[in-house]
Amino acid sequence: MTGNVWFSLVACAGLLALAGIALARVGRSPLALPLSLLSITLSTWNFSAFALERSGETGWKLVGFAAGLMTVPCTLHFILAFVGRRRRSAWAMFGAYAVFAALALAMVAGLGAPSLAERLLTLRFGLTVTGLVVPPLGGGFALLWLHLRRAQHPDERARAGLVMLGLTLLVALLVTELAAELGLDVARLGNLGTLLGLPVMATVALRFGLFGRDVGAARMALHAVGVAGVGVLAYLAVFRLFAGQAGALVVSTTAVTFALVVATRRGVTAFVTRSERMERLATLGRFSAQMAHDLKNPIAAMKGAAQYLKEEHSRGRPWDDQGEFLDLLLEQVERLDRVVDTYQRLARVEPLPKPVDLNALAQGVLSLQSFASPGQVRIVRELAPGLPPCSGDEDLLANALENLVRNAFEAMSGGGTLTVRTLRDGAGVALEVEDTGEGMDARTRERAFDDFFTTKASGSGLGLAFVRRVVEAHGGEVVLTSREGHGTVVRLRLPAGVRHLSTGEGEAA
Template sequence: MTGAMWVSLLACAGQLALAGIALARVGRSPLALPLSLLSIALSTWNFSAFGQARSGDTGWRLVGFAAALMTLPCAVHFILAFVGRRRRSAWAMYGTYGVMSALAFTMLVAIGVPSLAQRINTVPFGIAVSLLVLPILTTGFVLLARHLRRSGLPDERARAGLVLLGLALLVAMLLTDLAADMGLPVLKLGNLGTLLGLPVMATASLRFQLFGQDARATSAAVHAVVLALVGVLAYLALFRVFAAESGALVVGTTAITFSLLAAARRVVTGFVTRRERMEQLATLGRFSAQMSHDLRNPIAALKGAAQYLKEEHARGHSWEAHGEFLDLLLEQVERLDRVAGTYQRLARVEPLRRPLDLNRLVDGVLSLQAFANPGDVVLTKVLAPGQPACEGDEDLLANALENLVRNAFEAMPTGGTLTVRTFEDASAVVVSVEDTGSGMDARTRERAFDDFFTTKATGSGLGLAFVRRVAEAHGGTASLTSGEGRGTILRLRLPKSPALPSQQSKGEAA
């Protein structure tokens, strides 16, 4: 085999391995799915170059062209997820997938339609595709460069720089092959670019934890490399046996590819299922522990009062002088009922609306949270006087605010300033919790309010999701502003109570 064929084959194996590493993180990181799709597309493109060089069948060129087109939406998907714009720019992502998928399907159809293949293999068609691809690709790299410039933490700057370099090598250098196929005097560097981009992306994934912390990353990488090598050896054996039979090569390589994907899917599905089960059990355990803590005190009071009255009864003493113990029993039963009702509303987020003084609520929550202050955190309040009234469930809102304050404390393990403010805008009263911690990167910021998403080893991922549901149940909103190295601000907006007729008339008279 020639040197170019070996480069294509090695790049194919490496891309399959990178796809395996990414697949192991699907469901846990928004970067995993687009990177796995991008790696599969690049692997197909490299193998098509190998297949064309080895068999001489021009149909492989169309397969490679289709795979090269699919790298664009995958790269756009990855870039938007990396810079935290995947949801805001979903229309651009899905639009790119739709257009490129239609073009790629046309390439595959052209394999069996010679007249269509002749129209595709022309300079005007290549120019049209280039004019479509270049602006999209340029916009993506501009977003990455802007994110790199704005990154505040060294590790995030390193990740952003590696991603920018890796995608430039993996994707941008494919354009040299397109230019060469159009007849321009350009050296084809696509295969070499994809091969050189592999260690860059692997370093970002493993060394700089592109997908987040994962103790099994090394194990996943080993399994991915083994799976890729097995696949490449199977491809080589197939070409050796069916070198002159194009139909058998297409069917065989397709079967091997689907077998590899099925094997990867089986491994990943088992891994994800086990992980989700463990997370559910851990969340249930933490929820049960909190409920147990809330129930233990009233139960202990009930038990103590009942034991005392039992002893008094055994001694033949009258209970008339111990009416306070009977009152205590009733009070604790009522307390248990309130605890049960609170947890029911926590699960269903069913607010019991009553007139609420937001400043008094904040004072009550902070008076309790002050005892949990780790010591080096300065707690300050900036409460606007004369806040307009609002309606809400005091228990639910207190729990939501406690979550925000607790998160702020945890974001400043070495100390800082926690500021809780209340103010009003045109239509709402607002409470904001501001910390001076390390802040969030773009990917964490985008997913912060998702159910079960957490960056803490012992977190349940229910805190901010619960805050969002409480705010929405009251007709309000929860929002987040954060930057790496600049702290985080979380705002809870609640609609103002409609003014009563008497209040309106007084206001008009005034």
């Protein structure tokens, strides 16, 4: 076999290994699915080059063309997820998938229709495809360039630079192969791009935390390399056994491909799952510690009162003048009942509506915050006078505000200014928390309110998600504005006036 054929085979297995690493993170990182799809489509293109050389079947050229077309929407999907515009630009992403999937299906249909294949593999069709390829790829790379220019953190700049380099090598140079297949006089640089781009993308995925906090990167890489080596041997064995049997060749190579993906995914998932299990246990431990803290004080007070009354009883003294201790016991029992009820409603987010003065609520939450970080964080109150009340659950809203304030303090570990505002917002009212901390990058900003998403080693990922659920349960919305190096502003918009909430758990006064 020629050097190019060997390289196509090795690149195919390597890309499938990268796809397996990404597939293990699907559902946990928005970057995982597009990277796995991109790796699989690129692997299919490399495999088609290998199969064309080994079998001589011209149909593999159409398969390679179809795979090359599908790299365009996969690349756009990955870039939009990387720069934090996946939700805002979903229309462009799904539109690209629809257009290029239709073109790819047409190429596959050409396998059984030689006349259609002849019309597709023409310069005219190639120019049409080029016109469709340029806008999504050009727009995607422009967004990636702007993200690189705006990135403040050195790690994010390095990550964005590597992603741009890797995608340029893997995808942009692949266009030269498609153009050459259509008869254009251009140098074929696709193989060179794969040779250089694959290690770049593997480095950014394993070394620069593309999917967040990953552990065991070295072990994952070794597992992927081992699977890739087995894949190379499996492909060679398949083509040696079924070189002259087209049907058996397709079935066998497809089986090998799926086996590679599954084996890589299962191996990598074992490493990832172990880490995530530890994170969940740590989150449960922090939640339990907070509950224990809330229960400990009333239990200690009850114990002290009970011990005192027991001592008085053992000495034969009457309890006639000990009513304050009995009152204390009853008060602490009621306090325990409120704590348990609060934790139940925290999980269900069931508001008990009544008129709430946001100014008083903000003052109450901030009254003790100055002791949390003395001399480091300056607290500024900007409370609008004459603010109308809103209908809501004061305890839940206070907990939401406490979460925002705590996040702001954590974002300003070296000091800064925390500003809490109340203001009118259209027909409603709003509560706003602003910090002068390090801010968020685009990907963090897009996922900030997702359940269990956190960038902090000791975080649970429940704080901002809880804030969102509380505000939405009150018929409001949360708006987050943040930029790296410029702090974060979170605004809670709430309807003004006294109204019934949809939960049915209580009625407005």
